[in-house]
Amino acid sequence: MSLVLQKTSPTGTRATRVIGVVTILVMAWVVVSGLIFTPQDVVQGESVRIMYVHVPSAWIAYLAFIVTAVASAGWLFGKKHSMGFDRFAGASAEVGVMFMAITLITGSLWGRLTWGEFWQWDPRLTTTAFLFVTYLGYLAVRRLEGSKEQRARRSAVVAMLAVLEIPLVHFSVVLWRSLHQGATVLNPSGDVKMDGLMLFTLFSGVVGFTLVFVWLVLHRQRTMLLVDIANSQGLDAAIATRRAEGVAS
C-alpha cells in the first residue's frame, strides 16, 4: 500500500507543468492588456477593467458546474461506476465555487462603483447568489457521512439537478427587467458591440481562467485520490483493532 502512495504521491505531471507555464503567460498578458493597453469605457471609466475578471470568472464557474454535471453523469450511468468521475466532479465543483465567489466579490465591488451599492435585490444578482448557495449545498452533500459510493451517488444527483439553474441565472436578465448588464457578448443575435482590443482581452481572460481551472482541477482530483488511498490504509489498522476486540472477549 505505501508503495502505491509513493508512486502516486506527486500531484503534478509533465502535462500539468506545461499547462501551468502557459497559464502564467496568458494571465500575464491579461493583466498587462487589461490594466494598460485597453481603453477606459465611455460611461464606466476605469472601473470597466473589473470586467476582465468578473465576466470570465462567471463563465468559468458555469463551465466548472457543467463539468461537474457531466462527470456526475459519467459516474452515474457508467457501467463500472469509476470513482475517477466522482473525483473530477467534486474537484470541478470546488473550483467552480471559488470562481463563483470571485464573480460575486468583483460584481459587488463593481456595483459599488457604478450603482453606489454593494448589493441590490436584482434578479441576476439574486440568482447568482442562489447558484452559489446551491453549490455550497452540493459540497455539503459531499461531506455527509457514508461510503465513497454513497457520496458519489448522492452528489451526482444533486449536481445534475443543480446545473439546471445556470440557464436561469443566464436568462434572468431577460426574464425580469434587471439592473444588471444584459447579454452583451453572449447575446442570441451574435453581433457584439465592443472595442476590438477589449473583446480580445476579455477572451484572453476566458482562456486564462480556463487554464487555471484545468490546472486546479487536475491537482485537486489527484489529492482526492491520495486521501482515498490514505484512508484505506487507516482502515487496515482499524480492522485489526476491531478483530482484536473479538479475540479478547
Added chain:
Amino acid sequence: MKSVTKSKVISAVLLKDLRIELRSRVLTNQVLPFAGLVLVMFAFALDNDDVLQRVAGGLVWLATLFSLFIIVQRSFAVDTTDGALDSLRVAGVDLSAVFFGKAIALAVKLVALDVVLVCGALLLYRVDLNLNGLVLLVTCVICATTGLGFVGTLYGGLTAGAKGRETLLPLLLLPVVAPVLIAATRATEAAFGSGGAQTSEGWAWIGLLTVFAAVFGVGGSLAFGPLIDE
C-alpha cells in the same frame, strides 16, 4: 412474491400519507395557524391597502414555502421514526412509485393550504379577482404545488436517510424553490391585478412553473430511489 403495479404502490403510499395527516392533523393544527399568522401580521403591520395589495401574492407564496419545509420534514419523520423507510427500501418496491405517491400527497396538502391562504389574502387584503384571474390563479396553484411537491419530496428523501442530514434540507431546498416562489408570485400578482399587472402576463410564468414541475417530476422519479438509499 407477486410483482405489484406502479399505480398500486403510488395509491398505497398516497393514501397512507394522507391518512396519517388526517389522524395527526399537523397541517391544520400546526402549519395553517403558522401561515395564517404571516398574513394577519402583515395586514396589521402595513395598514395600507396599496402596499398590501402589491405584496399579497408574494406573501401567499412565502407562507407556502415556509409550510413546505415543515410539511416535508414531518412527512419523512413519519417514515423514519420507526424504521419504516428502511422497510420500504427492503420491500423492493419501485421507489419511483413511492416518490410519486409521496409527492402527490405533499402537493395535495399544499393545495389545501393554499386555498385557505388565497382566501385569507382575498379577505384581508381586499384584493379583487375576476374570472380570468381566477382561472390563472387556480392553474398557478396547481402547477406551483405540483412542482413544490416533487422538489420537496426529492430533497426530503435525500436528507431523510441518515443522521445529520436533516439539517441540510433548507440549504438544499432554498435556492431550488426560489424560482417557484418568484414565478408563482408574479402569476398571482397578475391574477390579483396588483400594480396594474395584466392577466396575460401571468401565463408566461405558468410556463416556467410547468417546466419546473416537469423537470423535477422526471428528475425525482429517476433520482429518488438512489438517493434514499443512503
Added chain:
Amino acid sequence: MKSVTKSKVISAVLLKDLRIELRSRVLTNQVLPFAGLVLVMFAFALDNDDVLQRVAGGLVWLATLFSLFIIVQRSFAVDTTDGALDSLRVAGVDLSAVFFGKAIALAVKLVALDVVLVCGALLLYRVDLNLNGLVLLVTCVICATTGLGFVGTLYGGLTAGAKGRETLLPLLLLPVVAPVLIAATRATEAAFGSGGAQTSEGWAWIGLLTVFAAVFGVGGSLAFGPLIDE
C-alpha cells in the same frame, strides 16, 4: 439517594440542551437559514427601501417567532423520542429547576438567533442605529427572549407530555406570544427609528416585556411540573 440542589439541576439541564444543540446544529443549519430566508425573501419581494425600513422590526420578531416554534418542538423532541422525559419525571428531580434549565437554554438560542437576525436586518434593510437605539435594542432582545424562553418551555412541556398534544403547540402559543410580538416590534421600531419613532417610546414597551417575562417565569416554574406530568 442524596438530594441535589436546584442550581445543579438547572445547570445540568442547561448544559445538556446546549450541548445537544452544538452537536446537532439544528439552530445554525436549520432554523437560521429559515429565519434568514424570511428577511431575504421580504427584501426581494418588497424591493422598496421605505416599506422595508418600516417593517424591519416586525420581520425580525416574526422570524424569531417562527424559529421559536421549531426550537421548542426540537427541544422537547430530544427529550421525548427515547423516553428521557419519563426518566426525568421518575428521577424525582425538582421540575421547576428543569423548567428554568430548559428556558434558559431556549433563551440563549433565541438570543443567538436574534443577534444574527438584527444584523441581517441592519444590512439588508439599510437601517441606521445610534447608540441610544442600540441600548434599547439589546434590552429589548434580552427581555423578549427571556419571556419567549419561559412561555415556550411552559407550553412545550404542556404539549410534550402525551400524544396528539404536539399539534396544539402553535394554537396555544400564538395568542400568548402575540403581546411579545407587538411589544418587541414596537421597541425595535423605536430603536431603528422607523417611521420617525423616538427611542424613548420604546422603553414603555420594554416594561411590558419585563412584566410578561416575570409572569411566565413565575407561572412556568409553578405550573411546569404538574403540566408535564401528563
Added chain:
Amino acid sequence: MSAANGVAPGVAHSNVIEFADVVIVYENFPAVAGATFSVAPGEIVLLQGPNGAGKTTLLRACAGLLPINRGDARVLNCDLRLDRYAVRTKVGLLGHANGLFQDLTVAENMSFWSRLVGASAQDVAQAMSVMGLADRLSETRVANLSAGQRRRCALATLIVRRAQLWLLDEPHAGLDTQGRDELDRTLRSAREAGATVVFASHEIDRAQKLATRCLTVSGGVVSES
C-alpha cells in the same frame, strides 16, 4: 453501599408495594382492571404474562407515572392516589425505552443522569465498567451504539440511582448472555443492600431463577403463581 440505600428500619415491616383493586384506564381501555398484589421489602418479584397483559402499565404506575383510576395504591408508603410525585425520588424505572439522548456520548449521558440524582463520579465509573461501557464506547454517541449497548447504557444510568425500589421492564431484552449474568448479579446485590426489585420479563427461565416470587399478569389482573 451505604445504609441510606436500604429501607429505613422503621418502615421495614410494611410492604413496599400495596395495590388493592387498582384500575388504570388509557383513554377508555382499562389496561389494568382490578389488580391486587403486594410486594414486601427485599423481594425480587417477577411479573410474567402474555403480551398486552398490563405489565408495563403496572410498572409505570408503581413509578408514579400513571394516574390510578380506581382502587388503592401505595408505594413506599406514598399513596399514589393523593400524591404521585413523592414516590419518584425513591424508585428507579427502566422502561421499554432507554431514556438516553442520542446526540450525547455515553459518558455525557451518564454524567447528566448522575448529576440529577447526585451520584458520585466513582459510582458512575463503576456502573459503566460493570455494564462494559468503559474505554472506546464511553466516548461514542448513543446514536452510534448497537441496540444491546444502548440497553447497557440505560441500565448503567439506573444503577447509579441506587433506588429503594427498582422497577425494570424486560431488562434482559437485547443484552448478551454475559450482560444478563452481570445484570442478575447487580440486582441480587442491590437486594442484599436492602432494595426491592420488581421486573417484567419474557425470558421465563432466567427470570424465574432470579426472582424470589413470581406474579402472573393476565388481562389486567394479577395473580400469584
Added chain:
Amino acid sequence: MSAANGVAPGVAHSNVIEFADVVIVYENFPAVAGATFSVAPGEIVLLQGPNGAGKTTLLRACAGLLPINRGDARVLNCDLRLDRYAVRTKVGLLGHANGLFQDLTVAENMSFWSRLVGASAQDVAQAMSVMGLADRLSETRVANLSAGQRRRCALATLIVRRAQLWLLDEPHAGLDTQGRDELDRTLRSAREAGATVVFASHEIDRAQKLATRCLTVSGGVVSES
C-alpha cells in the same frame, strides 16, 4: 404455500448467502471486519455473539441496506458490490425497529405493507391471526399497542412477504412464550416451503433449538460454532 416462494430448482445447489472477507465501515469504524461465511438454501442459521459484535450490521448488509467496503458478498445470486437493489424483492428483514406507522391502526399498517408486496387479503388475515392481532387489536392504533403487540405486528408484515430469505434481528425479543412458539413454528414452516432463515438472537437456548446451524459473531468476524 406455492412453489414460487421456494428457491428455483436451477439454483438450488448454489449458496443463498456467500460472504468472503467482507468489511463494512460506519464512518471510520469497521463494524464488520472481514467476515467469511455462507448459508445454504433451506438452512435456519443463528447468529450469536456479544453486544456490538456486528450481527445487526451483517443482517442489514444481507438485505442490501449497507454498502460493502471490501470483500465479496453475494446474496441470492446478486452481487451486493455491484447492485444492492436487485436482492431486495427477495428478502424480508425484521430489524430492531418495527417499521410501523404509529398513527395508523394495525389493520391499516398490514394493508399498506401487504399492498406493497402484493399479498392477498387472505394471507393478511392469516398472518394477523397467527400473530394474535385479529379482533380488537386490529383496529387499535400502533401507538396504543404494548411493546410485544407492536413486535407481533411487525412480524405479521414480514410473514405476508413470503420472502425467499428471511433476515430477523432478535425476533423473539418482546414476544411472550406463546408468541415465540408461534414464531418458531412459522419459521420452520417457511423453511419447509423452501425459504432460508438467518436470525440473530440472545435467547441462546430457544434459538439453538430452532437453528439448524449456529454461527458466532465476535469483533466483526464470523466463525462456526
